[in-house]
Amino acid sequence: LIFETAQDAEQAFYRAFATADFGLLKSVWASRDIACVHPGGAMILDTRAVLESWNGILSAQGPSNLKVEVMYRLTQQGQAIHLVRESFGNGPGDDAGAVIATNVYKKDADGWHMYLHHASGAPVPAHHPQRPMSVH
């Protein structure tokens, strides 16, 4: 599979996530120099460990009703940064599973690949119990 644009790579990434297709998801990631942070998780900088973490997530979660909205884009020759909102809710107002992710794509000799995925939990709406805040 060759992804001709960052958008193509991103669409494949989220199709793979929604359908729990690890083979497809793996084909989106670059083979080296990648980084991943899951919500509340540590930095994963080793390619094999990144892929294993995704294999675990897809196996545990299975197919999901994932909706994705790209809220921000920054692009420079051969490198694209997208900030997206991933929503796992099943109905209106059900934002309990919303996640914010920064995705970085880069153009290699064989098309565009994902290099970085940094995800964090979006705030729970006011009618849900609040989660504790971290410092910053």
Add this chain to the structure above:
Amino acid sequence: LIFETAQDAEQAFYRAFATADFGLLKSVWASRDIACVHPGGAMILDTRAVLESWNGILSAQGPSNLKVEVMYRLTQQGQAIHLVRESFGNGPGDDAGAVIATNVYKKDADGWHMYLHHASGAPVPAHHPQRPMSVH
């Protein structure tokens, strides 16, 4: 102030953060097309709102014993992505305040500026109480 490299901009950003110098921190951010996510927070895409959020953080927090380690870099002509570990702890093993941040810098006509800052709480070490995990 002109930042000649992404590193210069990043050093100024964290010096400003550690010393609660809002004027310096503001000079690191680009004046438009920026995005910011604080730990557990929502996406902030409006320049004024990003700066106000930082003014609030610096006012509330004051000077801090901040240590920063760059763990990952991805650079392409005029655009740099850094994944850093920010530590607010005061002693060895005190990681209660550790944060992981993705920082994106871009070269403009007047030097390098920060365009995106996405921060999330790092996992609490095993000897601390666990925080709840989000989906993903």
